[in-house]
Amino acid sequence: MAYSLYLHIPFCTVRCAYCDFNTYAGLEALIQPYTDALCQEISLVAKSVGGTLPVHTIFLGGGTPSLLSPEQHGQILTCLAQHFQITQQCEITFEANPGTVSLAQLQALKVLGYNRISFGVQSAQPHELKLLDRLHSFEQVLSAVEWARKAGFANLNLDLIYGLPHQALETWENTLFQVLPLGAEHLSLYALSLEYGTPMRAWVEQGKLPSPDPDLAALMYETASARMSDAGYAQYEISNWAKADPALGDGETPALACLHNLQYWRNEAWLGLGAGAHGSAGGYRYSVTRSPKGYIERVMQGTPQPFPFSPAVVESEALDVATAMADTMLLGLRLTREGVSKARFAERFSVEYTQVFSQELRELTNLGLIEQLPERARLVPPAYLLANEAFRRFV
Ligand code: SF4
Incomplete structure (x- = not known):
């Protein structure tokens, strides 16, 4: 990866x-x-x-x-x-x-x-x-x-x-x-x-x-x-x-x-470095201290931390599988062409999104906000401006 x-x-x-x-x-x-x-x-x-x-x-x-x-x-x-x-x-x-x-x-x-x-x-x-x-x-x-x-x-x-x-x-x-x-x-x-x-x-x-x-x-x-x-x-x-x-x-x-x-x-891993940066890696979401001066002090006086953190990270949250799956849905729906890939989801979580989110997907389809194709679920064009309505179902 x-x-x-x-x-x-x-x-x-x-x-x-x-x-x-x-x-x-x-x-x-x-x-x-x-x-x-x-x-x-x-x-x-x-x-x-x-x-x-x-x-x-x-x-x-x-x-x-x-x-x-x-x-x-x-x-x-x-x-x-x-x-x-x-x-x-x-x-x-x-x-x-x-x-x-x-x-x-x-x-x-x-x-x-x-x-x-x-x-x-x-x-x-x-x-x-x-x-x-x-x-x-x-x-x-x-x-x-x-x-x-x-x-x-x-x-x-x-x-x-x-x-x-x-x-x-x-x-x-x-x-x-x-x-x-x-x-x-x-x-x-x-x-x-x-x-x-x-x-x-x-x-x-x-x-x-x-x-x-x-x-x-x-x-x-x-x-x-x-x-x-x-x-x-x-x-x-x-x-x-x-x-x-x-x-x-x-x-x-x-x-x-x-x-x-x-x-x-696609909800894949990134490291956030520098004051106020956010990252998501190693099963954690985290954020770095916002003040540039405070950032410099923390980093220059710090020692290595467990991955993915640095001494300037001030907040972190462990991501459980349910959160990672929901994030993958709501972020992937932003992608208007590829949407959420059924194959990628199944490969990552060893379960189909249709099994985990059957009710949410059915409701959004009935509301005319998304379409479910054999290989993907994605927003339909009239819903691009209503996307927050769709994302809310996965929060
Ligand atoms: S303050 Fe800086 S970062 Fe913010 S919009 Fe203006 S140029 Fe961009």
Whole structure:
């Protein structure tokens, strides 16, 4: 079994008004000590394995990983290569803010071994980028994509957000109209969620901004779905699309899908490293302390822990088989093409999902939310926006 590694980089130039990720502005002085601590955590976790784990996806997310220098990225990737068995075809992604990259930097990161970039584009409209507190312009997105191609990156993801306060269907369509010709291999489209504790939620609660209209957001989703399909993308997850090979069969996930995220949705093992990261491996779900400073202290003073933990893990939960089976169902249903594979489920748990979840599956089928095919169970397209209703049955 190959593992995935998620490494969290909790630094940003500013905090965007809608963001509730574990990330901090103004802590640039901690970037080098944090990089050193991340390498120490990698080495401590690897030591606890008692062998060399094979790794087939690596994802540096944040925060803004593109704030690290190529030397700091090199330090991390070298450390990973020393402690894990990185497969030949390993997908190695970093998230980047389009306003924080240069051609020379992207060329250096390509040489280090990264083969995929996920750019936080969000919108092509200047007023929407301003509302979101994003520091980049759409012109910088165009330059970033051009530089990424020049640097040799053949696998790019672009993140977009819809359902913003004041956003009209026309501006969303215009964003798609400007983004689709960039030819990214992968697009992730997220509906804005007003998370607790964010300035944007407070502005909406205080009446300074209108509440996003869920019906309009649903229309934006459907419109995007149609545009993406016309542009040659196959939807393979509720919020994710990848360029499709014309021979792609029904039920097949496109080859350019994000392999790292597929690991989560297939409920397979990943290690979470870095402040605020979550992991699921060795029969446990766990989370790492959120404070970058606290993280550095814990890791640098710590000793190896039983796998999969590091000294910076502050919460963990043993996963029993019933929970693992339920998680496999509700995560797998996010995959709109492959769904939950009957064969994979039976191989992992030595029982058919139709035996374990017969009542839930029958109810969801009767409600018209899922279809049960001989080899898989999956959501039907009208249910993509009602997916939480289906997931609830397995919680
Ligand atoms: S750049 Fe991304 S991670 Fe950083 S504050 Fe903005 S949305 Fe959050």
